[in-house]
Amino acid sequence: MGKETMDDIDEEDDDAGSQEDLATTETLELAQAIVESDLQGVYNSIEKCADVNFVFGTRYGCTDGFTPLMSACYRGNADAVKALLRAGADPNYVNEADELTLFWAIDGGADILRLLCDYGADVDEISNKGWTPLSYAAACGTYPRLYSPGDSPESILKNYGATVYGAGPPSMTEFITRVKILEQKEEAEGEADEKFEDAVILPDASSAQVEWKARAAKELIVKSEQEEAEDMTEILNDMNRNPFIQRKGNETSQGSMCNS
Secondary structure, three states: OOOHHHHHOOOOOHHOOOOOOOOOHHHHHHHHHHHHOHHHHHHHHHHHHOOOOOOOHHHHHOOOOHHHHHHHHOOOOOOHHHHHOOOOOOOOOOOOOOOOOOHHHHOOOHHHHHHHOOOOOOOOOOOOOOHHHHHHHHHHOOOOOOOOOOOOOHHHHHHHHOOOOOOOOOHHHHHHHHHHHHHHHHHHHHHHHHHHHHHHOOOOOOOHHHHHHHHHHHHHHHHHHHHHHHHOOOOOOOOHHHHHHHHHHHHOOOOOOOOO
């Protein structure tokens, strides 16, 4: 999808978000400046009294909702994050998907995570799902491109006093392990299918034996494909419960406002 412009946003279907507040022009310009990494635009919008705590929801293509601060965190724009926090952005906002703003900060890198902690983010907050910043950081790995060696999001949170590990989200490592197991299973089944098919037609086999073995081979292959599809569906469903993966998917498949 092409980049969404301010005119596109103004033309959103009013019915989709009729119960929501409309963002002011200044607030929309703030959101667009964050998307475009336009720091001066961020400053200008704040000076024009843009709402730094406005929640972009269904009307703007995001049922879960996000704030300008969440957008800047996820995009890794530390200067914009600092400007928003100085202007009063709430580091403890929780959206409709039960995501803490700190989750988005963890995705943004070490500097951004420290900024939110410095501005009063609750490092031990527990979401309604039972997730905490520490459990989110542990599930999503060490982010080698965003954190220096030995400086994981978990260690940063602990330096700010975090102690509570929650119940989730599902681990990225768990996803990878399960996919590898499924791939190994598919490889083993493929080898078994080849051996079975080689044995289907024997030089001295009767027509009845050939027909029975061919039918049995087909049933085996169909059953295997169904089981593989079910296994992959289960893995994908679990992955969809991981907000980090959800946002990565949105980044490449949706418009600029909801990608925030």
